[in-house]
Amino acid sequence: MTLGSHLTPLARSHIEQADVVFAGLSDGIVEKWLERMHPDVRSLQPYYREGKSRLKTYREWVELMMVEVRAGKRVCGVFYGHPGIFAWSPHKVIEVARAEGFEAHMEPGVSAEDCLYADLGIDPGRFGCQHFEASQLLFYERRIDPTGYLVLWQVALVGDRSLGRFATGPAYRQLLVDLLVKDYPPEHEVIIYRAATLPIERPRARRVALRDLALSPLTAEETVVLPPAMPLKPNVAMQAYLEKLDALERVEKIA
Numbered sequence: 001m002t003l004g005s006h007l008t009p010l011a012r013s014h015i016e017q018a019d020v021v022f023a024g025l026s027d028g029i030v031e032k033w034l035e036r037m038h039p040d041v042r043s044l045q046p047y048y049r050e051g052k053s054r055l056k057t058y059r060e061w062v063e064l065m066m067v068e069v070r071a072g073k074r075v076c077g078v079f080y081g082h083p084g085i086f087a088w089s090p091h092k093v094i095e096v097a098r099a100e101g102f103e104a105h106m107e108p109g110v111s112a113e114d115c116l117y118a119d120l121g122i123d124p125g126r127f128g129c130q131h132f133e134a135s136q137l138l139f140y141e142r143r144i145d146p147t148g149y150l151v152l153w154q155v156a157l158v159g160d161r162s163l164g165r166f167a168t169g170p171a172y173r174q175l176l177v178d179l180l181v182k183d184y185p186p187e188h189e190v191i192i193y194r195a196a197t198l199p200i201e202r203p204r205a206r207r208v209a210l211r212d213l214a215l216s217p218l219t220a221e222e223t224v225v226l227p228p229a230m231p232l233k234p235n236v237a238m239q240a241y242l243e244k245l246d247a248l249e250r251v252e253k254i255a
């Protein structure tokens with residue numbers, strides 16, 4: 001995620017030992033840094049095009065990598081953050097390679113999610129934490145739990161059914177807000193978060209009221225966090241069962 005600091009020694013060694021490296025990175029400067037580690041780094045970025053379905057691009061990425069795998073080369077795909085988080089091609093290419101009898105492995109990385117917990121001081125274990133791709137909340141009926149954290153990814157693209165747009169506008173975000181206000185008060189504070197990708201940058205966290213999210217400028221590199229809006233509700237029935245179970249165990253111990 002952040003140039004220089006978030007590459008594990010094992011990931012670096014995979015890059016250095018590969019015959020060819022494919023790069024799906026968020027930042028041209030990070031790509032330049034990668035080029036210093038390996039003489040044959042091939043950028044996957046040029047395959048994106050406004051109006052072209054991202055799914056088509058992602059399938060092309062898989063094919064590009066597999067052509068080299070089938071040619072007997074050691075191939076390393078480098079994707080920013082964690083390669084398996086909100087990323088289709090890395091999972092797919094591993095599946096395809098294994099199905100064709102090749103050895104394939106995913107090396108975990110430091111995701112925007114990891115940075116978010118550190119930078120915003122959130123422990124997902126405290127109240128629980130749901131993660132959704134923002135469009136999925138519009139396309140499908142999902143159950144939001146406002147007693148825990150809610151993390152929304154790809155909000156800048158929310159509602160894009162074509163999979164071909166680089167951004168959708170405030171009208172699309174308004175639909176998301178309309179959906180969220182069923183579970184949260186309109187004045188609920190949401191955090192628009194961006195992890196640092198360069199060591200000279202600071203992480204960014206803008207706080208806006210939920211009702212203003214539609215009109216707040218938002219980039220493709222930002223993630224939206226909704227902190228809990230209400231306290232955890234005790235499960236009285238389950239606690240009563242536990243009480244009985246504890247009592248039973250005490251009796252059994254004495255006997």
Ligand SMILES: C[S@@+](CC[C@H](N)C(=O)[O-])C[C@H]1O[C@@H](n2cnc3c(N)ncnc32)[C@H](O)[C@@H]1O
Pocket residue numbers: 026079080081082083084085086087110111112113152153154155156193194195196197220221222223224
């Ligand atoms: C295709 S996903 C890739 C996520 C990446 N694999 C990871 O592990 O962080 C893109 C989404 O990740 C989030 N994202 C990407 N860069 C980010 C950053 N610098 N700070 C916060 N969130 C980021 C945004 O929600 C964005 O829409």
